[in-house]
Amino acid sequence: LIRTLDRSSSSRSVIVTGEIAVGKQEWQSEESRLRWAVGDDYDVLALLGKGTFGTVWRVRDLSLEREVALKMLHPNVASDESAVARFRREARLAAQLAHPAIVPIYDWDSRGDVSWYTMELAEGGSVADLITRSGPRPFAEIAPQVDAVLDALVAAHANSIIHRDLKPENILIDRYRRWRITDFGIAKVAGEDAGGASGTPAFAAPEQLLGELQGPAVDCFAVAAIVVYVMRGRPPFPGRTGPAILAQQLAGQLDLSDFEPELAEWLRSGLASDTEQRFPDAATMQAAWRRLVRAVEASSAQTNQLGESHDGVPVARPRWWKRVLGR
Numbered sequence: 001l002i003r004t005l006d007r008s009s010s011s012r013s014v015i016v017t018g019e020i021a022v023g024k025q026e027w028q029s030e031e032s033r034l035r036w037a038v039g040d041d042y043d044v045l046a047l048l049g050k051g052t053f054g055t056v057w058r059v060r061d062l063s064l065e066r067e068v069a070l071k072m073l074h075p076n077v078a079s080d081e082s083a084v085a086r087f088r089r090e091a092r093l094a095a096q097l098a099h100p101a102i103v104p105i106y107d108w109d110s111r112g113d114v115s116w117y118t119m120e121l122a123e124g125g126s127v128a129d130l131i132t133r134s135g136p137r138p139f140a141e142i143a144p145q146v147d148a149v150l151d152a153l154v155a156a157h158a159n160s161i162i163h164r165d166l167k168p169e170n171i172l173i174d175r176y177r178r179w180r181i182t183d184f185g186i187a188k189v190a191g192e193d194a195g196g197a198s199g200t201p202a203f204a205a206p207e208q209l210l211g212e213l214q215g216p217a218v219d220c221f222a223v224a225a226i227v228v229y230v231m232r233g234r235p236p237f238p239g240r241t242g243p244a245i246l247a248q249q250l251a252g253q254l255d256l257s258d259f260e261p262e263l264a265e266w267l268r269s270g271l272a273s274d275t276e277q278r279f280p281d282a283a284t285m286q287a288a289w290r291r292l293v294r295a296v297e298a299s300s301a302q303t304n305q306l307g308e309s310h311d312g313v314p315v316a317r318p319r320w321w322k323r324v325l326g327r
Contacts, residue, residue: 124173160190224270
């Protein structure tokens with residue numbers, strides 16, 4: 001009854017029942033706040049993760065009888081009207097970009113001082129979870145997934161939306177093992193000032209760490225950094241702080257010697273500190289990635305390449321793509 005009255009009221013008035021005053025509650029936990037807010041709509045099952053601005057929960061949609069993920073703002077953030085507006089904008093941007101490689105948004109709502117939106121549940125966790133669990137992945141496994149992520153970015157860039165915070169934690173894996181982009185919290189749209197420091201240092205382009213103007217090329221940098229991370233198990237530029245990583249980026253301290261030349265060339269174009277030498281947008285980067293994959297497929301048609309041993313006897317030597325996959 002109290003929740004019903006609260007829904008119909010634009011303000012949080014105090015309702016007194018006997019000796020109990022129900023107004024702005026001092027909740028003991030975020031879970032209790034969430035349970036109060038979603039009430040008869042969702043059953044809260046488990047906490048999936050915590051971030052700077054909010055928490056993500058596994059909940060059950062009681063009307064449709066399905067499990068979904070629910071992202072809720074932290075209480076101290078939800079009290080800021082501008083933060084709530086940005087949170088709603090994040091959900092709206094993701095919902096506008098209907099694409100198979102972008103996590104679909106189902107609903108956005110706010111009750112009292114609790115704001116949340118629901119999205120598809122990622123059964124496989126994130127790409128970061130995948131690497132932690134299974135270690136570096138081979139080229140053949142990630143090739144179609146990277147193409148799908150780039151295709152999603154092509155759609156975003158075509159709509160003048162720059163994600164600006166691509167990283168392994170923000171690429172989720174669904175029940176069909178498809179990689180899907182999420183978290184458009186700091187995305188920028190054409191006409192907005194895309195300056196100011198942004199992103200996660202290990203996967204952020206130099207212009208992001210310097211707080212300079214940022215275009216679609218920052219997403220290309222992040223994708224290349226993610227490919228290195230997925231195949232190597234660590235980011236391309238080691239370091240614990242933004243300044244330390246930025247110094248390596250600007251000095252060109254990029255070691256790609258453990259990658260085959262063709263793949264290293266693609267990575268070098270994606271991780272160039274100079275935007276003039278980097279892929280300018282996802283469409284250009286995807287076209288180059290597909291040429292690389294076609295070269296791999298062409299090589300796979302020839303199972304072996306004859307080489308010569310020290311004693312002059314011809315021996316079978318694996319093609320470069322096999323050495324990539326083997327690593």
